Structure formats: C-alpha cells, structure tokens
Amino acid sequence: MLEIKNLHVKLEDEEKQILKGVDLKVEAGKVHAIMGPNGSGKSTLSYVLSGRDGYEVTEGSAELEGEDILELEPEERAAAGMFLAFQYPVEIPGVGNMTFLRTAVNAQRKARGEEELSASDFLKEVRAKAKTLKIDAEMLKRPVNVGFSGGEKKRNEILQMAMLEPKLCILDETDSGLDVDAMKLVADGVNALRDEGRGFLVITHYQRLLDHIKPDVVHILANGRIVKTGGPELALEVENNGYAGILAEEA
C-alpha cells in the first residue's frame, strides 16, 4: 500500500534536516503505529506525505500502490487515496461543513472519473455516518470546525475519512486534546473503517490511543529515523519505560 524508502526531508526555509532516512512499509489491511518523542519528525512525516508546503525532500521516495506521490499536488494525493486526519483541524469560517464535505467527495469522484454523488444520496450517506460518530445536524450546518470543541473537531475528521473512503489513512495525534470518552468515540469510528483494502498509519505520543485502535505493527521514530519496530508490545514498553529507555537500548 504505502512504501517509504530512505526518506530524507529538510525544512524548505532552513538548513534543518528533519527526516534522515525513513524506511516504512504499510500493507493493506494493517494498522501501523508510529510513536516517538517530541521533535522526532512524526508530524513532518504526515505533512510530507500529504503534500504540505514548507518541506523539501532531499532523498528517498514514497509510493502509494506503486505510484510516486511526492511529485503530486495535495489534491492529487487525496484522489489517489491518501487521507490525513489533522492534529489541529483547520477552522474555515464561511464554508459550511456540509458544503465542504460534498465538494470534497465530488472532487475526488470527479478526479477518479466517477460520477458525482446526487444531493439526496450524499445527504443520506452523510447523515448515517454522522450519526454513528454522534455528529448532529447542527454540527453539519456550521462552518467547518468553527467553534467546534477539540472532540468535535476530531470526530469531524473521522467523518470526512468515512465519507472519502481513502486507501491509506494517516492519523496525526488524533488523541491529542481528547478525553477518554471522546477518544473511544473516535477510535470506534476508525475501527469501523478497518478493512482488508485499507492501510492505517497512526501517529501518537502515547500508548493509550493504541488500547482502542489496536496496531499490527509499532515503530519508534527518533531523531528522523525509525529506530525500532515491533508488535503491539512495543507500545507497552514505551508506556512503562519511556522513550529514553528504548533509545538508550538502541544507541
């Protein structure tokens, strides 16, 4: 599904190398978790994969189902099946959440040569999916993320994910700012999307999210490289010993 080879990334405006040779392969149907201390490059990895400005790839490659995605525009990556659930979902005053969702769904369908969803089909689908995420009609009407609580924003991200049905979902610290109940709701939403044809890359500081979204593989990212890969037990090790213990071990 996703194959990253020897990825080196620096900031565009500064001589600061952030990723220093990341190798990672996420298979369809699998959930990979990336954990790591602050500043290890976790968010950079998610931004580079989704095509945000400000980063420069100096070496290496990233392919989604064999297609080099690093040369694509963000919207082309989305159409190719990539989805990033933002750590800080952006507020867009003046754009209704529903309009936004519909524009996005239809833009992707169009890019893939599929027919646009009719207004009534769209409405039916969005309502059903919103309901399972406890997103009410009022939230759908409001401008995108404006005045949403932390939990509402994250649920809204998962709703977009559910509507867009991406092949690869990247969740960037989706647990940040969530209380236990909200985290469970979000995790249930993600678990409902787990599917043989879909890969997940779950980025998190803490093990607690992984109690709800059970990973198949756990990677530890530190100083721009993946320093350790293991099963779900690796996340527990982080929880018990902290990153320092693992990093010392690997040094």
Added chain:
Amino acid sequence: MALAEVKQSATQARLMALTLPESGCLKAARQAALSRVQTMGLPSRRDEYWKYTKPDTLVQAEAPKAAVFHAEEDPMFNAFERLNIVFVDGVFDAEASDDLDLEGLTIDRIEDICCKDIHWAKDLYGVLEARGQTPVERPLAALNTAFATDGVAIRVTGKVSKPINFTYVHSDENSDAILHHVIRVESGAEVTVLENGPAASRFNKCMEIDIADGGKLHLVRAQGRDHERRAATHLFARLGKESVFKSFTLTVNGVLTRNEAVIELTGDDAVAHIAGACVGDGDFHHDDTVFITHDAVNCESRQVFKKVLRNGATGVFQGKILVKEGAQKTDGYQISQSLLLDEDSQFLAKPELEIYADDVACSHGSTSGAIDEEGLFYLRSRGVDKADATDLMTLAFLAEAVDEIEDPEIAADIVSRLEGWLARRR
C-alpha cells in the same frame, strides 16, 4: 492658477455641459442644489474626502467611453416575482417596464411630481441630500439633484407583496446618466427594492429614502458586470422610530465606483445595516464611503464591507459612525476587510468613530490579508483542487457581507452567480 481656481474652472466646465431641466415645482430645489455645487465646487483629488479615489473622470465634462458588456446569463433578479422598472442609459423605458401599479405603493416619474402635485415628493426631493452635505461635502450628489434627468418617486403605504426592481441597462458607449429617486416609506409599511445593472458609461445616481416610524426598506443592488463603466452613487436615508433600513451592494468589475451612503438614525430604536461585497480584478477601483449618524436613543447600526482584489485592483473604505450627544445606548458596528489575492492589489481603509454620548457600544475593525494558506491546504488535502479551494475560500470571505441580505433566495442567487464568475475568471 491657484487651487481654488482650478477647482472652479473644472466645476464650470462640467456645469457648462449640463442644462437645468424644466421642472416647475422642483425648480427651487434644483436651483438651490446648483448653488451648493457652485459654492462647494466639484471634487478634486486634493480634497481630503477624495484622497484615495481620483474624481477626475467623474467630474469631467464628457463621460469617458465605456464598452457595453454582453452577459450570456439571465440578468440578476430576473427569476423573482417583482415589479420591474427599466432605464436605458438613464432614460425610463415604459415599454420594457412593468405596469407601475402595485398594491401598497405608488410610483411616479420625477417629471410628473409637479403636474400631479405630489407633495411628499416635492418636500423630499433634494432635502436629505442637502442635509447630507454637512459635516462632509458631497458635491456630486448636489450636482445630481440639480441636473437629474429622470428617476422615480415611490411612496410605500403598506406591506408590498413583491420587490420593486430597477433594471439599469447600459446600451450606448458614450452615455452619461443622472438619475434621482425619492422613496418615502410610511409608518409600518414595508418594501424590498432591487437594483441591477451598470446604467450607463458614467452613472451618477442619487437615492433619497425617508422611512417613517416602524417602516422597513430592504435594498439589494448589483452594479452590473461592465468593465469600463464608472459610477458615483449616493444613498441618503433618514430613519424614524423603530424603523429598519438594510442595504447590500454587490460590485464586480467597473473601472471606477464610488458608493456613498449617508444614514441618519433620527428616531429611537431604529436599525440600519449597510453591507457590500466587491470582487475586483485588474483595472478596478472601488470606494465605499459611509457616514452613519446616531441621533436617537437605542439605535443599532452595522457596516460590513468585504473586498476581494487582484491584479492591481484597488479597494477603498471610508466609514464613519457619528454618535451625537444624547444618542445613548447606541450599538454601532463596523467591519471592513479585504482579501488580497496578489501583491499588486491594495486596500485603503479609513474607519472613524466620533462619539459624544457616554453610554454606547461601538466597535470597528479593518483587516487586509492574503488567502489563508492553512485553510487552502486543508481543503486541498481533502481533494479539492487549488482553484476550487481558492474560490471556496473567497466566497467564504464574502459570506459575512452576503449574510446581511435578508431574503435567503436573493442571497442564494447572488452566491451562485459569484461562484460562476469566480470560476470563469481563472
């Protein structure tokens, strides 16, 4: 030549090109307006009030030529049930207009005010304009009162079932139109007025609106899509007790537009909202100049102006809220914002507050900025391409102004047209 002389000779040159219409009972009003023009002189770019907008082409004797734009779409507001009043290059077109007969109001041409002895119109014509000359001079409005060649007098006495729609057709590339409308909304009466079209190569329009206690008037106008046209418009409104006046103006294209609004809240608990959205590309200069006077207790005023500018377009906002002594519990709000889509465009804003009462809430803000990159990336990351995402963000920027339109169908019509225009401009 001294400055005053330059101004004087420019004024004379303009006046020489005009003739005072024969107008019986309005003669005194027109003569008085003419002497106001002669005393003030027409605007020059040295005038403080014209610091950001060059008045030259609005003042010069001949109207600059302006090509007629042929839109492939249905004119704005055509889809609505309405009473249509058509002016072609500033001349009333009876053939094209609907029958001027509708329950709840009377409509007459200003040339008939005297022969039909319409007292209220005679007593209103030029009066609000004259009041609006202090504390700031508006010579082009006085010029209009003196020389207007056409226009209508509308008296609203009830709740009118459908909007009055002015269609201003531009058909001659050398046209120079001066129109003057007077509208009186009687106590408890309600009407919606729509205006659409560029009207002429050069358009000087004055609208005097007098709203009695409890009356309501909603005004929505669109200034056409002609690129080369010029316009100086004045809106004078006086609001009685518990009356409501709401106005929204949409401007796309036009090399020069100066829209002045002078609003006086003279009765307690009156509400005045005035909003504008403009989209300018290239050779485009758009100026909103607003003066709101609170002269009664517990009135609310709201100014919301949004401008999208690119390719060297210029936007100007001069907005003032004057709260007179004793106008307690005033609630005044003013926001002017520009979205600059490139580095060549500019927005010049002069927000002003002048307050002589001590128990008021007034706020104002003005911002200028580029499109929000974060938002743009967010939309693109969901699969919306860059051009569509930019348009979506642009419409979102204009939304606060469009939201001021009371009628959701009219607002939806405006939004859908904006969507189309933005998409076509890429």
